[in-house]
Amino acid sequence: MMARFERFLSAGLILGTIASAPIAIAGAAGEPALLQEARQVLAPLPHDFGTPEFPVTAERADLGRKLFFDPRFSSDGTASCSRCHLPGLYGTDGLAKPHGNHDKLNPRNAPTILNAALQFKAHWRGDRENVEDQAKQSLLGAASFGNPDFATAMARIKAVPGYLPLFQKAFPGEADPVTPENWGKAIGAYERTLATPSRFDDFLNDKTGNGKAGALTAAEERGLRKFIDTGCATCHSGPGIGGGSFQKFGITADYWTETGSDAHDQGRADITHDPKDAYIFKVPSLRNVAMTAPYFHDGSVRTLPEAVRIMAKLELGATLSDEDAGDIAAFLGCLTGSVPANFAEAPILPPGAFTQDAPNTVEPSKR
Amino acid sequence: MMARFERFLSAGLILGTIASAPIAIAGAAGEPALLQEARQVLAPLPHDFGTPEFPVTAERADLGRKLFFDPRFSSDGTASCSRCHLPGLYGTDGLAKPHGNHDKLNPRNAPTILNAALQFKAHWRGDRENVEDQAKQSLLGAASFGNPDFATAMARIKAVPGYLPLFQKAFPGEADPVTPENWGKAIGAYERTLATPSRFDDFLNDKTGNGKAGALTAAEERGLRKFIDTGCATCHSGPGIGGGSFQKFGITADYWTETGSDAHDQGRADITHDPKDAYIFKVPSLRNVAMTAPYFHDGSVRTLPEAVRIMAKLELGATLSDEDAGDIAAFLGCLTGSVPANFAEAPILPPGAFTQDAPNTVEPSKR
Numbered sequence: 001m002m003a004r005f006e007r008f009l010s011a012g013l014i015l016g017t018i019a020s021a022p023i024a025i026a027g028a029a030g031e032p033a034l035l036q037e038a039r040q041v042l043a044p045l046p047h048d049f050g051t052p053e054f055p056v057t058a059e060r061a062d063l064g065r066k067l068f069f070d071p072r073f074s075s076d077g078t079a080s081c082s083r084c085h086l087p088g089l090y091g092t093d094g095l096a097k098p099h100g101n102h103d104k105l106n107p108r109n110a111p112t113i114l115n116a117a118l119q120f121k122a123h124w125r126g127d128r129e130n131v132e133d134q135a136k137q138s139l140l141g142a143a144s145f146g147n148p149d150f151a152t153a154m155a156r157i158k159a160v161p162g163y164l165p166l167f168q169k170a171f172p173g174e175a176d177p178v179t180p181e182n183w184g185k186a187i188g189a190y191e192r193t194l195a196t197p198s199r200f201d202d203f204l205n206d207k208t209g210n211g212k213a214g215a216l217t218a219a220e221e222r223g224l225r226k227f228i229d230t231g232c233a234t235c236h237s238g239p240g241i242g243g244g245s246f247q248k249f250g251i252t253a254d255y256w257t258e259t260g261s262d263a264h265d266q267g268r269a270d271i272t273h274d275p276k277d278a279y280i281f282k283v284p285s286l287r288n289v290a291m292t293a294p295y296f297h298d299g300s301v302r303t304l305p306e307a308v309r310i311m312a313k314l315e316l317g318a319t320l321s322d323e324d325a326g327d328i329a330a331f332l333g334c335l336t337g338s339v340p341a342n343f344a345e346a347p348i349l350p351p352g353a354f355t356q357d358a359p360n361t362v363e364p365s366k367r
Numbered sequence: 368m369m370a371r372f373e374r375f376l377s378a379g380l381i382l383g384t385i386a387s388a389p390i391a392i393a394g395a396a397g398e399p400a401l402l403q404e405a406r407q408v409l410a411p412l413p414h415d416f417g418t419p420e421f422p423v424t425a426e427r428a429d430l431g432r433k434l435f436f437d438p439r440f441s442s443d444g445t446a447s448c449s450r451c452h453l454p455g456l457y458g459t460d461g462l463a464k465p466h467g468n469h470d471k472l473n474p475r476n477a478p479t480i481l482n483a484a485l486q487f488k489a490h491w492r493g494d495r496e497n498v499e500d501q502a503k504q505s506l507l508g509a510a511s512f513g514n515p516d517f518a519t520a521m522a523r524i525k526a527v528p529g530y531l532p533l534f535q536k537a538f539p540g541e542a543d544p545v546t547p548e549n550w551g552k553a554i555g556a557y558e559r560t561l562a563t564p565s566r567f568d569d570f571l572n573d574k575t576g577n578g579k580a581g582a583l584t585a586a587e588e589r590g591l592r593k594f595i596d597t598g599c600a601t602c603h604s605g606p607g608i609g610g611g612s613f614q615k616f617g618i619t620a621d622y623w624t625e626t627g628s629d630a631h632d633q634g635r636a637d638i639t640h641d642p643k644d645a646y647i648f649k650v651p652s653l654r655n656v657a658m659t660a661p662y663f664h665d666g667s668v669r670t671l672p673e674a675v676r677i678m679a680k681l682e683l684g685a686t687l688s689d690e691d692a693g694d695i696a697a698f699l700g701c702l703t704g705s706v707p708a709n710f711a712e713a714p715i716l717p718p719g720a721f722t723q724d725a726p727n728t729v730e731p732s733k734r
Binding site for chain 2: 066069070071072076077078083086087088089090093094095096099102103290291292293294299302339344345346347348349351352353354356
């Protein structure tokens with residue numbers, strides 16, 4: 001236990017707060033059972049990710065679900081949230097970097113939307129405060145929705161008549177509820193429902209204190225032990241198994257050398273303009289990671305054991321055997337939950353044609 | 368009845384076969400009831416669209432459903448069948464013309480995939496024989512999937528390890544089942560399950576002989592009467608309410624003048640190189656038409672009453688009042704069925720990263 005914690009300290013550079021589950025070593029007497037040790041750094045998922053500021057209401061989540069899947073509010077009518085966050089690929093798109101409106105390439109890999117609302121910031125560089133902020137700003141993102149301004153985006157929504165009543169229900173009492181803020185709140189409320197508990201939560205939640213029998217396979221238990229002892233859990237901690245802090249990618253060696261990546265992404269330094277933030281990224285959640293290849297902010301690595309091996313080397317200075325990397329990858333497989341039904345099933349959208357150019361809310365004159 | 372049939376004859380130019388429900392006037396004695404008259408030209412949907420040549424097996428349809436939703440087999444990893452045939456928009460994309468791989472613009476509007484297998488040909492110009500042929504050829508379509516050749520497309524499939532067992536199950540006994548033909552057969556089998564019976568089928572299937580009470584509203588019954596009497600049902604006939612013949616768009620006037628369309632699409636003449644086929648297109652099915660704006664092969668019209676008015680004028684020389692166009696549009700609304708559950712719900716896809724360039728089935732060497 002101490003060995004792991006020292007490694008945590010020497011890894012240094014923990015810039016954010018480790019989410020939810022502070023590391024408590026005081027109570028550990030001797031070598032604790034795997035479950036007890038896991039509970040010190042890892043935590044089960046909550047039922048949803050609503051907060052007092054951003055509550056999950058049925059009306060908001062239902063509206064947000066429709067907006068999430070609707071491509072008609074982008075500059076070319078093809079970019080929806082679901083374009084890069086596909087249900088069938090566990091909320092990712094299988095690409096190294098996603099293509100947004102008009103085939104514009106996004107600079108970084110599309111992370112899964114599942115459990116995304118759990119994270120302490122959104123986007124790889126943490127330049128979005130939460131899922132609401134992320135959804136709102138994506139309306140104008142040059143490589144995402146590409147609207148020239150919020151007014152154009154809202155006019156596109158208003159041009160589909162079925163949406164106004166849904167905004168009115170979700171945001172009662174507001175004179176003009178079709179706003180960029182409410183777009184963000186509705187999609188955020190929907191995303192705050194997308195929790196994917198897995199067999200690992202069964203293991204953590206076990207009442208016997210020994211882990212639910214059969215919840216994990218022997219290889220997964222071996223992998224969990226190695227995940228903790230290698231030091232992975234120092235950053236990939238809490239209910240998200242990550243998503244709670246920033247960290248430098250490449251503490252003990254350069255990531256672009258190791259991954260063959262052809263770009264040196266400055267990461268958070270581009271946001272803060274502080275050279276000390278070079279190569280700093282948000283630590284991603286590892287929930288469902290077995291289903292979300294390719295890996296890393298640049299999507300440069302195709303397989304999970306390879307990603308595990310590289311992370312151990314670059315972040316912890318550890319050289320994993322193929323067996324160790326395989327066991328840890330096996331453990332990560334038990335973080336795969338079920339795709340929520342309200343994500344797998346596409347909502348039926350209010351009908352209406354995409355508004356190609358200027359807002360068109362008026363019936364064309366008889367031509 | 369005779370007035371309608373004369374109009375059918377004078378409209379002329381029926382080049383294909385009217386699907387399934389031949390017009391029988393011999394048995395009509397006096398003014399028939401609306402149901403009886405409707406049954407002479409329109410027909411209920413079958414349960415599925417399997418044939419002895421193209422059977423629907425569970426294994427093929429399940430595989431085809433996955434392939435339909437998977438974007439990783441296109442040149443840029445973004446184009447799947449579902450990119451332009453979204454469940455939430457009833458198997459269309461809301462666009463005048465769809466954008467395929469690398470934002471390439473397709474020349475014609477994306478028709479719904481629902482009930483598409485019922486049609487006598489595929490594509491607006493009928494240059495695809497059936498849904499199997501359409502799916503196969505889309506792999507190479509410059510503006511759809513954009514693969515340089517079938518070998519590249521098949522290599523992309525084989526690079527996702529989870530697919531081979533599914534092809535083996537769907538096409539047992541074949542040494543190398545991952546072929547373009549089987550891609551087409553699997554997606555075709557899936558599409559042959561996508562039937563959307565509606566309240567209109569309840570009306571047609573009624574055993575009492577008077578139409579199921581309450582199946583249609585008064586406005587819908589008025590619209591059906593006008594749909595038949597105006598002559599719409601001469602081409603929009605059979606179980607698809609269309610989809611069974613070719614017809615000229617613009618018999619009594621030029622479509623591009625009436626619709627404001629900026630291109631003169633030569634239609635089927637580009638396929639046959641016969642000037643007599645100029646402006647000839649497949650008559651589309653009107654199933655679910657209320658949910659699939661915008662309209663026509665060029666997506667030039669945004670609303671259904673406007674589309675009805677234009678069709679009556681250009682095809683039948685009839686000038687409809689707003690009330691008549693509204694009633695016929697109301698009738699068309701009763702052709703809206705439920706989106707099938709196996710289309711609304713996205714299948715979970717075998718995991719794996721998109722193969723960006725050359726086929727990559729080999730684990731990258733330790734880097």
